[in-house]
Amino acid sequence: xxxxxxxxxxxxxxxxxxxxxxxxxxxxxxxxxxxxxxxxxxxxxxxxxxxxxxxxxxxxxxxxxxxxxxxxxxxxxxxxxxxxxxxxxxxxxxxxxxxxxxxxxxxxxxxxxxxxxxxxxxxxxxxxxxxxxxxxxxxxxxxxxxxxxxxxxxxxxxxxxxxxxxxxxxx
Amino acid sequence: xxxxxxxxxxxxxxxxxxxxxxxxxxxxxxxxxxxxxxxxxxxxxxxxxxxxxxxxxxxxxxxxxxxxxxxxxxxxxxxxxxxxxxxxxxxxxxxxxxxxxxxxxxxxxxxxxxxxxxxxxxxxxxxxxxxxxxxxxxxxxxxxxxxxxxxxxxxxxxxxxxxxxxxxxxx
Numbered sequence: 001x002x003x004x005x006x007x008x009x010x011x012x013x014x015x016x017x018x019x020x021x022x023x024x025x026x027x028x029x030x031x032x033x034x035x036x037x038x039x040x041x042x043x044x045x046x047x048x049x050x051x052x053x054x055x056x057x058x059x060x061x062x063x064x065x066x067x068x069x070x071x072x073x074x075x076x077x078x079x080x081x082x083x084x085x086x087x088x089x090x091x092x093x094x095x096x097x098x099x100x101x102x103x104x105x106x107x108x109x110x111x112x113x114x115x116x117x118x119x120x121x122x123x124x125x126x127x128x129x130x131x132x133x134x135x136x137x138x139x140x141x142x143x144x145x146x147x148x149x150x151x152x153x154x155x156x157x158x159x160x161x162x163x164x165x166x167x168x169x170x171x
Numbered sequence: 172x173x174x175x176x177x178x179x180x181x182x183x184x185x186x187x188x189x190x191x192x193x194x195x196x197x198x199x200x201x202x203x204x205x206x207x208x209x210x211x212x213x214x215x216x217x218x219x220x221x222x223x224x225x226x227x228x229x230x231x232x233x234x235x236x237x238x239x240x241x242x243x244x245x246x247x248x249x250x251x252x253x254x255x256x257x258x259x260x261x262x263x264x265x266x267x268x269x270x271x272x273x274x275x276x277x278x279x280x281x282x283x284x285x286x287x288x289x290x291x292x293x294x295x296x297x298x299x300x301x302x303x304x305x306x307x308x309x310x311x312x313x314x315x316x317x318x319x320x321x322x323x324x325x326x327x328x329x330x331x332x333x334x335x336x337x338x339x340x341x342x
Contacts (some may be wrong), residue, residue, distance in 0.1 A: 032244035036331055037233070039208045040225045040253070045216040048265035054211045054225060062208075071327060082211070084329055091317040092218035131331045145261040154262060156268035158255055160207055161301045 026123035026132040029053045032106055034059070035080050042158040045096060050086040055079065055155045061109075065157035072119065072151040077109040079153065100164050101128060105140075107153070117141060118152045197294035201275055206251045208306060212236045212239070213329040216267060221257040223269050226250065226326045232280075236328035243290065243322040246255040248280040250324065272299060276311075278324070289323045 008126035023031045038056040045052050058067060064070055073079070087099025105124035108114075114121045122140035124133035144152045194202045216223050228236060232248035235241055244250070258270025259318040276295035279285075284291045292313035295304035315323045 006340045026323075036237075037210045040211055040227065042231075042269055043223050043225050043255075044260070045223065045267040047267065052214050052216065054214050056211065066207075084214075089215070089325060089327070091321075092217075094217060095325075096216040096218065097327065098213055099332040101332060104332070110293075115218060125332075128330075128333050150262075152264075154260060156260070158267065159299075161272060161275070161296075162299050164260040 001088045005063075009120040023125050023130040024132040026125055026134060027121065029106070029108060029138060031125065031130070032078055032080065032108075032123075035078075035104065035106070036081075038062070038080060040158070041079065042155050045086075051083050051102060052086060052096060053081050053083050055081050066160070070151065070153065070157070072111075073109045073153065075110050075112070079109075079155065081105050081155075103127065103133075104130070105133075106147045109111075118144075118148070120152055194296050194301040195303040195305075197296055197305060198292065198307060200277070200279060200292045200294040201250055202296065202301070203251065203279075203294075206249075206253075206275065206277070209233070209251060211329070212250065213326050215326075216257075222254050222273060223257060223267060224252050224254050227309075237331070241297050241322065241324065241328070243282075244280045244324065246281050246283070248277045248324065250274050250280075252326075274298065275301070276304075289315075290324055291321070 013113065017066040025031070033167065035056060037046040038058055038105055039062045040054055041057045041062060043053060044055065057080065058078040060074055061079050064074050064077055083102040084098030084105045085100045085102060087095050089095040089097045108121035108123065109119060110121065111119040117137045122137045124140075125131065126133060141152070147154050173291050185339060196202070206227060209229060210233045211225055212228045212233060213226040215226065228251065229249040231245055235245050235248055239301045253275050254273040254275060255269030256271045257267050260268045261264040274297040275294055279292035279294065280290060281292065282290040288308045289312065295311075297303065297304060312323070315325065318325050
C-alpha cells in the first residue's frame with residue numbers, strides 16, 4: 001500500500017501538480033473533481049463542536065444511497081462531508097446556518113486499493129486554501145471505529161419522497 | 172396572473188397530469204424535475220421547529236449563488252428547500268440528523284410571470300406522497316417578508332473554498 005501511495009504522490013510531483021488551484025493529494029489521494037456539484041445524501045448538525053455539514057456523493061454513492069446498496073458501499077463510491085462553523089441568520093434568530101468554511105473530507109471506496117483501511121481511502125482538505133491533510137488514516141479511522149459494522153460510515157441517507165416525481169412532460 | 176395560473180392548471184388537466192408519480196401543481200406551479208440531484212447552496216437547522224434543511228438550486232440558481240449574482244436572483248433560478256424532522260444518530264449522540272421527510276418547497280424566479288408575488292412563484296409539496304400545497308402565496312410571503320429587501324430570500328449561500336479545485340488532469 002505504501003508503495004502505491006508513494007507512486008501516486010510521485011505521479012503528481014512529476015506531472016501536473018503545479019496547476020494553479022489544484023490542491024495537493026491528501027493521504028495519497030487525489031482531489032475529487034467537481035464535488036461542489038454533487039447531490040445531497042444527508043445533512044447534520046454537530047452540537048458538540050458547533051458545525052453544520054452536508055453529506056454529498058458522486059453518482060455511484062448517490063445511486064447506492066438511494067437504492068439502499070450500502071452494506072458494503074460499492075467500489076467507486078465517494079462520500080463527501082462539507083463542514084462549516086455554526087452561524088446565525090439575521091432575520092431568523094432560531095436558525096443555525098453556515099458561517100466559516102472548515103473543511104471538505106472524503107471517503108473513497110475501493111476494496112482492492114485500500115485493503116488496510118476498511119476498503120476506504122480517507123482524505124481531507126482544510127480551509128479556504130484546501131490544505132491537504134497528510135497525517136494518515138489513523139485519526140479518521142479512530143473516529144469512525146464505532147461504525148465499523150456499518151462499513152465505517154456514520155451517515156444514514158436522508159429519506160426522499162417515495163413517489164418518483166420526474167414527470168417526462170416537463171422539459 | 173390568475174388567468175395565467177388557471178391556464179397552467181388547465182394545460183396540466185388536459186395533458187399529462189395523470190402520469191403515475193407526477194405530483195399535482197402547487198399554486199399553479201409544475202413540479203420541478205430532478206431536484207434530488209441539484210447542488211447544495213446552504214444548509215440550516217431550525218431549532219424553533221426542530222427541522223434540518225438543505226437548500227439546493229437548479230443550475231441557474233447555483234451559478235448565481237456562487238458568483239454573488241443574487242440581488243436580484245436571475246430569471247430562471249429555482250431555489251429548493253428540503254426539510255426533515257430532527258433525528259438522532261446512534262453512534263454520535265450529539266449529532267442532529269434527518270428523520271422523517273417533511274416537505275420540499277421551491278421559489279421559482281420569473282419577474283414577468285410573477286409580478287404580484289415579488290417576482291417569485293412559491294410552491295410546496297408535502298410528505299412522502301408529495302401532496303401539492305395550494306393555499307396560495309400568502310403564507311409563504313408572510314414568512315419571507317422580513318427578507319423582502321434581500322429579494323425575498325433568507326438563505327445566504329454557504330462559503331466554498333476560494334481555490335478553484337477542478338484539476339484537469341483528473342478524469
